[in-house]
Amino acid sequence: DTAVSQTPKYLVTQMGNDKSIKCEQNLGHDTMYWYKQDSKKFLKIMFSYNNKELIINETVPNRFSPKSPDKAHLNLHINSLELGDSAVYFCASSWKSSGQETQYFGPGTRLLVL
């Protein structure tokens, strides 16, 4: 009965490959997010979706493409992986797209690009 789940937990891949990370929330939330945490633990938002619609799209390379098939899922596809993409990627969700809403985070996906 995990609230926000991500798969896989660990991902090791070669430069140039394409990979996807999946996220699912069973909280009934309308809004989902992707964050990137770098090696210095700095967290930065990448995208947010509200009811399957893209709301926030930070200055992320277009090699990163989020997809929301329904409001309980937000997947992240990464093309042509680069060394600098190595990081921990967190999915999060909240009731609605509002600044005061609590965001609930998944356990993270640790991506290592070799």
Place this chain on the structure above:
Amino acid sequence: AQSVTQLGSHVSVSEGALVLLRCNYSSSVPPYLFWYVQYPNQGLQLLLKYTSAATLVKGINGFEAEFKKSETSFHLTKPSAHMSDAAEYFCAVSGYNTDKLIFGTGTRLQVFP
């Protein structure tokens, strides 16, 4: 524009001592402020948040924070540290017109016996 500054990337305290983690914010709109905790190899968990109600906010695990507009601060405190409090703590800000959470750089809390 919004930003958060966490003073001190590392804080060490003895078990039973006061915990004080500092956070200062900058915001062009009335801010909403959050403290999240991250245990090793885990996701972030909300400790507490300020959303323009009471300025003294109580959270989980005995933590509390006080919103001080005049000082643009939202420092996190706990009267008595436990070994289990050792973790990374993040302060974050958003606003009424955005749900984009802007995080600080984090403070690692170490608790010594």
